[in-house]
Amino acid sequence: MAVDVATAPAMERPAPVRRKLLTAESLAGYLFVAPAIVLMLVILIAPVLIAATLSFTDYSLGNPGFEWVGTENYEKMFSRSTYTKMLTASAIYVLVVVPVSIGLGLGAALLINSLKRFGDIYKTIYFLPVMAALLAMAIVWEFSLHPTIGIVNKVLASGCGGFLEEISDWYAAGCARNFPLWFGDRDYAIWTVCFIGIWQGFGFNMVLYLAGLTSVPRELYHAAAMDGADSAWDRFRLVTWPMLGPTTVFVVTIATIRSFQVFDTVEAITQGGPSKTTYVMMFAIYEKAIKHNLIGIGAAITVVFLVFVLLLTLAQRWLVERRVHYS
Amino acid sequence: MIGQSSPFSEALKHAVLILGALIVILPFYVMVSYSLKSPREIETNTGGFFGAQEQMVDEYCVKLGNAREDCVETPVIYNYTQAFKKAPLLRYLLNGVIVTASIFFIQVLVALPCAYALSKLKFWGRDVVFGMVLFCLLIPVHAIALPLYIMLAKAGMTNTYAALVVPWTISVFGIFLMRQFFKTVPDDLIDAARMDGMNEFSIVWKVMLPTAIPALLAFAIFSVVAHWNDYFWPRVVITGNRDLYTPPLGLREFKGDGDGSYWGPMMATATIIVTPLIVAFLMAQKRFIEGITLTGMK
Numbered sequence A: 001m002a003v004d005v006a007t008a009p010a011m012e013r014p015a016p017v018r019r020k021l022l023t024a025e026s027l028a029g030y031l032f033v034a035p036a037i038v039l040m041l042v043i044l045i046a047p048v049l050i051a052a053t054l055s056f057t058d059y060s061l062g063n064p065g066f067e068w069v070g071t072e073n074y075e076k077m078f079s080r081s082t083y084t085k086m087l088t089a090s091a092i093y094v095l096v097v098v099p100v101s102i103g104l105g106l107g108a109a110l111l112i113n114s115l116k117r118f119g120d121i122y123k124t125i126y127f128l129p130v131m132a133a134l135l136a137m138a139i140v141w142e143f144s145l146h147p148t149i150g151i152v153n154k155v156l157a158s159g160c161g162g163f164l165e166e167i168s169d170w171y172a173a174g175c176a177r178n179f180p181l182w183f184g185d186r187d188y189a190i191w192t193v194c195f196i197g198i199w200q201g202f203g204f205n206m207v208l209y210l211a212g213l214t215s216v217p218r219e220l221y222h223a224a225a226m227d228g229a230d231s232a233w234d235r236f237r238l239v240t241w242p243m244l245g246p247t248t249v250f251v252v253t254i255a256t257i258r259s260f261q262v263f264d265t266v267e268a269i270t271q272g273g274p275s276k277t278t279y280v281m282m283f284a285i286y287e288k289a290i291k292h293n294l295i296g297i298g299a300a301i302t303v304v305f306l307v308f309v310l311l312l313t314l315a316q317r318w319l320v321e322r323r324v325h326y327s
Numbered sequence B: 001m002i003g004q005s006s007p008f009s010e011a012l013k014h015a016v017l018i019l020g021a022l023i024v025i026l027p028f029y030v031m032v033s034y035s036l037k038s039p040r041e042i043e044t045n046t047g048g049f050f051g052a053q054e055q056m057v058d059e060y061c062v063k064l065g066n067a068r069e070d071c072v073e074t075p076v077i078y079n080y081t082q083a084f085k086k087a088p089l090l091r092y093l094l095n096g097v098i099v100t101a102s103i104f105f106i107q108v109l110v111a112l113p114c115a116y117a118l119s120k121l122k123f124w125g126r127d128v129v130f131g132m133v134l135f136c137l138l139i140p141v142h143a144i145a146l147p148l149y150i151m152l153a154k155a156g157m158t159n160t161y162a163a164l165v166v167p168w169t170i171s172v173f174g175i176f177l178m179r180q181f182f183k184t185v186p187d188d189l190i191d192a193a194r195m196d197g198m199n200e201f202s203i204v205w206k207v208m209l210p211t212a213i214p215a216l217l218a219f220a221i222f223s224v225v226a227h228w229n230d231y232f233w234p235r236v237v238i239t240g241n242r243d244l245y246t247p248p249l250g251l252r253e254f255k256g257d258g259d260g261s262y263w264g265p266m267m268a269t270a271t272i273i274v275t276p277l278i279v280a281f282l283m284a285q286k287r288f289i290e291g292i293t294l295t296g297m298k
Helices: A002-006 A024-054 A072-079 A081-114 A119-131 A134-144 A151-158 A163-167 A169-176 A189-214 A218-226 A232-243 A245-260 A264-270 A281-291 A295-326 B007-034 B039-044 B059-063 B075-086 B089-120 B126-136 B141-154 B161-168 B172-183 B187-195 B200-211 B213-229 B232-237 B247-256 B260-283 B285-296
Strands: none
Touching: A024 A295, A024 B089, A024 B126, A024 B141, A024 B172, A024 B200, A072 A081, A072 A295, A081 A119, A081 A189, A081 A245, A081 A281, A081 B007, A119 A189, A119 B007, A119 B260, A119 B285, A134 A189, A134 A264, A134 B007, A134 B247, A134 B260, A151 A169, A163 A169, A189 A245, A189 A264, A189 B007, A189 B285, A218 A232, A232 A245, A245 A295, A264 A281, A264 B232, A264 B247, A281 A295, A281 B141, A281 B232, A295 B141, B007 B260, B039 B260, B075 B089, B075 B260, B089 B126, B089 B161, B089 B172, B089 B200, B089 B213, B089 B247, B089 B260, B126 B172, B141 B161, B141 B232, B161 B232, B172 B213, B187 B200, B200 B213, B213 B260, B213 B285, B232 B247, B247 B260, B260 B285
């Protein structure tokens, strides 16, 4: 039957609703989705399965075969200090960048939204880093934070001798010796990388929050005022924040997935150092699997990465659905 | 907002926002300013924003055996000509355009008919396909870079344009976005087109495509911004062949020989690769922000 050929994978049992199996419309439908299905299978789904399989092997490119090593790659990841440092660096990065960039994005959106004029100018400026190639901006930041010729330490040094030295021990110490090396100092490197991540990403969150704010009905503020919610904080707590719930869930998911993927800053500036303090997951995959050809461990990191993303997205779905039930 | 804000609180808000704006702008300021200055001015941090533009001697040019007076240049001209001379920056920019445009073109070619079928055509298994799209939305392509790289390496395709483009040909996000958009298009429009004797294929390209322009623009913004700026994937698949470098890779190469005197040309290169998107954004701000918003509100 011609029908079986055209719809081969999908036709294990007859369609329950449509008796007439192959109309012109359904033929067109299959033709139109076919390229997308093939690409999804080859480019997205197969690689996940490949990564899962290879994570149990010691495969490397160029070798004819490979050995099954069981869960050895995973055991390494949770026991060897390199990988615990990797998990720590990724965790710090995500746990710092996500809340701070969302907090700043929300703060900027609220301030801009409440302004009488010039709001658009700030919106434009804050969004610029989102458009700029992160690699280029990372290099500029590296230069700005350069310990000897960088503008940041020069500005800091110019404040020496003033009141700042008296109010801050950190500042006084910087003046007495030197201000930090930023990327070269193991106490500062990961935080500096986080700072660039926040700088780059918060404008995106701001725009999403600004969009969310336009959908908060004004009557709710009137109603809240009637009920005695007078202060700006009350209005925020009782009306704005709950109404922004779905936006926040979305922003958190996107921001977290993006944070797990940080690579440009680390590869271009710190190479994971000093002493692996900035050894984030994406860089670890790149270094281990692609530079050193240790595919098995790279695949294991990939799988852990995907599990994190999956958990996050499921948590998001759950939160959104729970919200819908309550409201 | 409810409640009149006093001039004082208004001023306070501006103060906070201006402080933030200064921090946001700082690296852009450094980048542009230092792309204009001579190496000496960069090291001593003198010359203000534009640099004094005093004539400087290109030491490298002298080392090559040229007469000193032939190697005198104005810093701004030196930096920008070096940016183009030291590496084939124009080639990199062209690669950036080729790769970004091919990716977007193929993504639309695949996604548009699929989105149309998922929203307007009835066929057995449609929900399964849509479920597959939703599932694939969970997979961040950067995260599965490693298996993709192995597949391309096995196929002998690393260091080709195809390697830069192929993994991005499917955008489940694009399918999802356009399907949601097509849902809002009335069925009558399609029925009318069928009455006129159009087949499904021409309905997609002659009826649906024009109506989908706003969604396509939003999608274009995401696609182009992501792939023009992408550094990770080119870094993985383009290992030796400089002819295939995209703009970020080209900039990275500059950094490789991190001699202090190249900061000027390096900042010039950074300015050149960052400018196209920033200018596009400044010209079509409203569209950009609408686009982001449209996609965020799913």
